[in-house]
Amino acid sequence: MTDPPIRILIAKPGLDGHDRGAKVLARGLRDEGFEVIYTGLRQTPEMIADAAEQEDVDVVGLSILSGAHMALLPRTVQLLRDRGMPDVLVAAGGIIPDADVVKLKEAGVAEVFGPGTSIGQIARYFREHVRRDA
Amino acid sequence: MNAITDLGGGGRRPLARLLTRIENGDASVRPLLPELFAAGRGAHVVGITGPPGSGKSTLVNALITEWRKRGRRVGILAVDPSSPYTRGAILGDRIRMMEHAADRDVFMRSMASRGELGGIAATTWIAAAALDAAGYDPILIETVGAGQSEVEIARLAETTVVVEAPDMGDEVQAIKAGLLEVADIIAVNKGDRPGADRAARQLRAMLSTAGGRVERKPPPVMVTTATTAEGVVALADAIDAHRSQARSRVAASERAANQVRRALADLAASRATAAPDWAATLEAVAERELDPLTAAERLLDR
Numbered sequence: 001m002t003d004p005p006i007r008i009l010i011a012k013p014g015l016d017g018h019d020r021g022a023k024v025l026a027r028g029l030r031d032e033g034f035e036v037i038y039t040g041l042r043q044t045p046e047m048i049a050d051a052a053e054q055e056d057v058d059v060v061g062l063s064i065l066s067g068a069h070m071a072l073l074p075r076t077v078q079l080l081r082d083r084g085m086p087d088v089l090v091a092a093g094g095i096i097p098d099a100d101v102v103k104l105k106e107a108g109v110a111e112v113f114g115p116g117t118s119i120g121q122i123a124r125y126f127r128e129h130v131r132r133d134a
Numbered sequence: 135m136n137a138i139t140d141l142g143g144g145g146r147r148p149l150a151r152l153l154t155r156i157e158n159g160d161a162s163v164r165p166l167l168p169e170l171f172a173a174g175r176g177a178h179v180v181g182i183t184g185p186p187g188s189g190k191s192t193l194v195n196a197l198i199t200e201w202r203k204r205g206r207r208v209g210i211l212a213v214d215p216s217s218p219y220t221r222g223a224i225l226g227d228r229i230r231m232m233e234h235a236a237d238r239d240v241f242m243r244s245m246a247s248r249g250e251l252g253g254i255a256a257t258t259w260i261a262a263a264a265l266d267a268a269g270y271d272p273i274l275i276e277t278v279g280a281g282q283s284e285v286e287i288a289r290l291a292e293t294t295v296v297v298e299a300p301d302m303g304d305e306v307q308a309i310k311a312g313l314l315e316v317a318d319i320i321a322v323n324k325g326d327r328p329g330a331d332r333a334a335r336q337l338r339a340m341l342s343t344a345g346g347r348v349e350r351k352p353p354p355v356m357v358t359t360a361t362t363a364e365g366v367v368a369l370a371d372a373i374d375a376h377r378s379q380a381r382s383r384v385a386a387s388e389r390a391a392n393q394v395r396r397a398l399a400d401l402a403a404s405r406a407t408a409a410p411d412w413a414a415t416l417e418a419v420a421e422r423e424l425d426p427l428t429a430a431e432r433l434l435d436r
Contacts, residue, residue, distance in 0.1 A: 004158040005221050005246070030222035035246045040229035050235040051228060054243055056150040084147050 006130055008059040011039045011048045013076065016066035021093065025061065028119030034126070045072055049079035052088060058130045064094040074107035081108075087131045093117070138169045141268040146241060149268045153243055156260045163260065170263050177209070177271035178377045179262055181291030183253060183313065186279025188299040189323040191230035192360035194276050198234050199363065200370045201272065209270030210242040211261055213254050215278045221248070227276055241270055252286025253277035256400065259290050259393065272373070280313055288316035289392035292380035293373055295319045296353075298337070300330040314341070317353045318380070319372050325357040325364060406433035 010026050012019050019041055026036045037055050039048070052060050060080065062073060069092065077090050092104065093113040101112045110129060113122055137155075140148035155163050182190050191212065198208050212227035225244035234240040245255050254277055255261075265273045277287045288294045296317035314320065320341075322334045334355045341352040354372055358365035379385065406412065415433055418424040424432075 005216075005223070026224055030217060030224050031220055033217075033220040033222045035216075035223045035225060037225045037228060037244050039232055043232065047232055047235040051232070053146050054150055054235075054241055055228075056154045 005033055005035045006059065006126055007035045007037065007055065007057040008061055008126065009037045009039060009048070009052050009055055009057045010061045010063065011043045011051070012041045012063050013043050013045060013048060013072040014064060014066045014068045015042060016064070017041060018065050019063070021065075022061075022063040025063070025093065025119060025122070029123060029126075032119065032123035034123070045076040045079050048076055049083055049085075052080060053083045053085060057088065058132065059089045059091060059126050062090065062092045062094075064092060064096070067095075069094070069096050069104065070100055073104055073109055077108035089126065089129055089131070091122075091126075093122075137166060138173050138267060141173065141264065144238075144269065146238075149241060149264060150243070152264050153261055156257050156264060157245060157248070157255070159257065167260070167263075170260070170267055173267035174263055175266055175269060175271065177262075177266040177273050178293065178374075178380075179266075179273050179275065179291050180373055181275050181277065181287035181294040182297060183277040183280045183284065183287050183294065184297030184321075184323075185281065185299070188279075188297045189360045190276050190279075190297050191227040193297055193321065193323055193358060193366070193369075194227075194274055195231045195233070196358075196360045196363045196366040197274065197370055197373075198231065198240055200366050202234075202237065202239065204370075206272065207239040207270050208241075209262075209265035209268070209273040210240070210276065211245055211258055211265070211273070212242065212276040213245045213247055213258060213278050216246040216248050218249070223247075241265065241268070247278055250286075251284070253280045253284030254286050254290065262290065285313060285316045289389065289396060292385075292389070293318045293376045295321055295369075295373065297321045297323050298333070299324050300327045300333045318376050319369070320353050320355045321358045321365075321369055322355060323358050323360055325359040326362070330357050402434055406430065406436075409433050409436045411436075 008029060010022050012022055026038045029036050039051055073092055080088050089110045091111045092109055096112050104112060111125060137152050182194055184190050194210060201208050214223055214225045214227060216223045223246035225246060228244055231242055245258060247255050250256050258275060262273050275287060275291060277284060294316050296313055300322060320337055322330050334357050337355045356365055356369055358369055415429045419426055419429050
């Protein structure tokens with residue numbers, strides 16, 4: 001039997017209204033064989049963590065272009081840990097300065113995908129890094 | 135403590151983990167089934183089906199709000215289609231329901247259909263049993279956007295609501311066999327659009343002429359506007375009222391027969407595919423040495 005598909009929640013935290021990138025990624029990961037739960041725009045870290053908990057996802061992908069990433073991403077990581085999901089891979093995409101990437105990784109964000117990253121690269125990263133306990 | 139007693143605690147995490155094992159067909163679920171069903175509290179299982187874009191998710195969202203006002207804990211399983219090519223899926227029903235994400239008395243889970251064509255996944259009935267054991271009532275099952283014949287939901291749900299948009303087509307659509315035939319309640323959604331009342335009248339007129347299944351009254355046809363919650367109180371009332379009807383002996387045994395037939399087919403298929411001569415038999419059918427029915431008979435007779 002083949003492995004069950006990887007489940008990923010894609011969300012747009014905060015207040016920017018540009019979700020084209022998130023939708024393109026959702027579609028691309030669908031074609032890579034992922035089950036993609038898309039939650040839409042203007043989500044709070046609490047809503048994202050609550051959804052991830054109910055959906056029991058392997059990955060939470062956060063698309064953010066507003067500049068509020070230092071406030072919203074570490075908070076989402078913390079809320080997932082609080083809900084007993086420390087193994088969920090949290091990845092971010094969007095416009096995030098290199099200096100912030102270091103800090104985000106220290107805060108528990110697994111990877112940050114900047115402009116120009118291909119969907120194939122992202123899919124490969126998730127396949128290699130998703131941890132599933134038996 | 136085991137997976138079933140954990141559900142009684144009301145925590146989301148044990149339920150979410152169990153649902154994953156159910157969806158994945160994990161071998162550890164099978165021995166739990168009798169206990170899972172025994173732990174069920176008899177929740178009202180309500181199917182929400184209808185064509186893509188008719189507003190099923192938005193209507194489910196409005197129904198959640200209404201049932202929360204009535205103090206009910208609501209469970210939702212929302213099914214979207216899996217790609218037959220890559221097995222991937224976009225599960226987008228949550229977009230319309232995020233306002234309830236933080237409510238501890240609402241549990242919503244997206245499911246991919248994973249190869250099933252009837253509008254729900256093969257494991258949806260077990261997932262519904264898990265929500266029941268966890269104390270959610272009602273349990274809403276939103277199917278994939280259904281065309282005319284994805285009627286599998288009617289075998290599982292006690293009450294099936296078919297959601298149509300006002301521009302569903304002419305009167306002949308209303309007398310075709312299939313989806314409308316299994317409706318216990320019809321909601322003409324997007325009631326703020328021109329033509330909604332006319333569509334509802336047409337449906338009522340056409341459905342009153344014949345009963346579909348024997349001894350069945352025509353289903354009530356209601357007009358709703360999910361975005362403003364117009365008509366949603368009446369719809370929730372109608373669903374609640376249908377509950378006792380759905381629990382009549384006749385309706386219950388009809389549902390049981392359908393469910394056992396379905397389980398039989400699944401069981402036969404899984405045993406046959408595990409037979410040692412499965413591959414050889416397939417080869418014989420591919421080479422046209424054997425017809426598919428004879429092949430199936432031989433596999434089952436092992």
